[in-house]
Amino acid sequence: MRQLNGLDWTALVILIIGGINWGLVGFFTFDLVAAIFGPLTVVSRIIYALVGLSAIYVAVISPALSRRVETRRHKAAGEAA
Known part of the structure; x- marks a missing residue:
């Protein structure tokens, strides 16, 4: 399972700031x-x-992040059963 590293977080923060700017x-x-x-x-x-x-x-790392979310969702469903 892929953990978010410093580059991932930096890219996400910059992307959020850019999105806020475009919203403005x-x-x-x-x-x-x-x-x-x-x-x-x-x-x-x-x-x-x-x-x-x-x-x-x-956009490039999002498939890996999506797989990570799906893995968590399946584990949580298995624990709830």
Whole structure:
């Protein structure tokens, strides 16, 4: 069974921050990253790139995470029986 490591957690946190930023853009037309670091500065572009890389990374590891959840669900069902 695969445990979440530091890279997994980092990618998840970056992805959540990116999702919140996109939610702000969608609901309020407010880009928090651009407001803090400037529109399309080097730093903001790095942040956007990290969010994209995190999304790709989480998409790649998600099958392993899904198998882990299914394994837990089956074990819990077996204990309840």
